[in-house]
Amino acid sequence: MSKSLLTSYFNNIFGILYFQQDIYDAESRSLQHFGQDCHFFPYATEFLSLAEVFNMTKERSERPWYIGWSNCDAKTGHILRLHYQRPYFLPDTAESTHANWIFIGTSGFGAPMHIDHVLNPSWQGQIKGRKRWHFQPPPECHYECHSFHVDVHPGEIIVLDTNKWYHQTQILAGENSIAIGSEYD
Template identity: 30%
Template sequence: MAGVRTARSQRKQKEMEYQEKLKLLDEELMSFYLYCQQVGFTEAEMNIICAPLVSALRRSQLKKGAKILASVILVLGTIYGICQMGSVSMHLTAIGRLFMIKLLPFWDWTSMFYESCLVSNPFYGEYTLTEEDCVSCEALENIDRLGGVTYEQLLDNYISRDAPLIVVDAMENWPVMNTDDFWFDNITQLYLNDDKLIDTVPCILTTNLRPGSSDLHVVLKRIHSPKVDKWFVHWQNCDIHAVKALRKFYQRPYFLSSIVSPAHFNWVLMSSDYNTKIYKKVELDSGLIMLAQLRGSTSFRLSPHNPCNSSCPELQGDLQEGEMLVFTNFMWTFEYFPGRNLDNVAILTETVWEESN
């Protein structure tokens, strides 16, 4: 205790000496200023005389400011590095969620959570269907299956008429279709071994495995186990790293023009021996939708949006391995149930589509 008191006394003594020195310096500067005024120096002359002192003070202030800025950056960098640690990040995320839940009685932020844009664009007007649009689908009875499709044929006979199409030879030249050992492991290992995908969180995740959260890695580890059977899972990649990583399993279809932009989001649909007749709805953004069946099969249903659901029929079909379903979801909602095979893998892409395409 005596040592602590001595240290405190020494610090106070130094602070008093420092304050006395500042007070003495201030008095001397004031005396010098008054002397210069009495002698008759002008402001310009005084500026010249005091220039070295002013320059030294400025340098001192700049050094002090740089030290403070460096300290702040160092502290923020340390905090950021700590927050990137797995356990710390998990706890901070949990605390943040609890805080947002506690905030609900004072501010209902849930509407903003489900919005795709926080700031509305006054020049954007979402297109809505009218009864006049329903004439394009009221006579449809089934979905055509074609091969050797050209872009003009796709655009004129199907896309512009809101008619879906199954292209039977869209994936013949894809390397993934000519790989005998392609299986769930290829996709699961992609996510589990890529450093950029370790922390990726899908925007939408649906499965019967009930992981208790939207943790994709938990689901992938479970389906990777041979002890787990009779399951399905589908998820949407909206993280740019995940979107790009999945592109290694598919290519631009031959019938699609190069002027059409790449998919902005993509989905994975996988299942194993999951026998069901209950359709799983997939919430898609508006645009050009392409579902590529890499392995197994998928049964699907396209239902017209309101008000066309009263005049247009539902379209059902089965997508077999190597086939691709192409449609725009301005008119249709997409639902599916997994095939009964032991290995069913499909990739769905969402692409921005405008009439100018």
């Protein structure tokens, strides 16, 4: 099995326009984050939905922004999964959730320090751009564990338990960042 996360086709065409024009249709629940399994994270932006991001003006797209969302549209999830492989290092017995998590943004921005409230550990594959992850240990490990950071480059995958480790991200200079991930058990 190839150690590559993405098919070469997906890597070449993957961008915000691909999501807007080819992945999501106007009826998608993900566009309005409608439903309990739909999540949209605007972070430090004014965006209220994924639809607003897809409809941002050229002028707005040139200012810094960073967003994330969980895909809650089964049709879209199927299309996304045609373009990437399950990470080769996950055991055959590990089950992935049906939701994909997608994070897109411009350099300098990212998610603030936080801890997630999801059911399982997760993996995240860096498709474009470079992202720096800053980690702080959980309280029970504070005196033994140290803070650290990791830079993730296109084609690399990070695996972490975001329920335990406090984390923040920062998009590094250069190309806009696009990452996709999922939980697993």
